[in-house]
Amino acid sequence: MTDAKTLGQALDALLQPEKFRDYGPNGLQVEGDRDVKLLVSGVTASRALIEAAIAADADAILVHHGLFWRGQDGRVTGWMRERLRLLLAHGIHLFAYHLPLDAHPELGNNAQLARVLGLQVQGRFGEQDLGFWGVGDQVWGQPQDLADHVARTLGRQVTCVGDPLRPVRRVAWCSGGAQGYFEAAMAAGVDAFITGEISEPQAHLARETGVAFVACGHHASERYGAPAVAEHMAQSMGFAHRFIDIDNPA
Known part of the structure; x- marks a missing residue:
């Protein structure tokens, strides 16, 4: 007590x-x-x-x-x-x-989402360093393989947009409504970006750049x-x- x-x-x-x-x-x-x-x-x-x-x-x-x-x-x-x-x-x-809980390097939403999804943190990006990037414990051959892994792990359907044949080596993620971080994630040189929500502009960016955008649900990414x-x-x-x-x- x-x-x-x-x-x-x-x-x-x-x-x-x-x-x-x-x-x-x-x-x-x-x-x-x-x-x-x-x-x-x-x-x-x-x-x-x-x-x-x-x-x-x-x-x-x-x-x-x-x-x-x-x-x-x-x-x-x-x-x-x-x-x-x-x-x-x-x-x-x-x-x-709110943001302090997203950002904590060990216990925060992004660090814990990495733990759940089997992602190894190698760096951070974006405003206030809220975005994380790294590599996976396993190799995902294509974006849909990553999307299927996220869906199975979080227990919900996900949206995946981008080049379906691009190999996924480096992944960025930022929990919740972080669709605005997509361009910063691309600048970090990743092949896929995971967040909770996708808005209309990001679908076009994903198709045009080939970087996969995986939207897994705001709530699901912040549990x-x-x-x-x-x-x-x-x-x-x-x-x-x-x-x-x-x-x-x-």
Whole structure:
């Protein structure tokens, strides 16, 4: 068991949010009134996750996607009111880390996605060094072989666009909605790029350059960082941890 202030300080020391230009506040977003005996981790602070945490008698929640984002409507109505009502009524602390959780070299979303997919990190690229690149534990002869491996490993269908015959040796990846990193990945000299989402322009770039673009789902690519950090904290600070995955097709 630990208090929320100590947990927040440990999370900040590990993830170093002050180093990032982000889209919303990192750290403690909603203050509860409980000591932490059980920390629940998840991808997004949705009502479904909050309700599941309440059912598990959790004292705190750690997520990648929190409640507050730059430019959003600041009024506490509708879905925002309901999420906050549940958290406050049950005294549950909410911690959220966005880009810091993507970037951590060992426990972050990109490092953990590499572990799950069998990718060896050799370098980083892109704005704030959020993108990773490297090689695989196995050799993928063609982009579809890589796409099939990603689909089997993550348990969902993926989109693959590019030269179907180009050998895949070097791979770049950046979890979530990192389609804007595609050109930086190509500049790093890779044969394929993995991220969560693809937008209309990237399909044309993939076809014209031959570099494969593999879109595996925003949620699916970001299921691994929060539980890795939460489990690290649980082991080092002496409380329990449970990952709750709320399915999301996006």
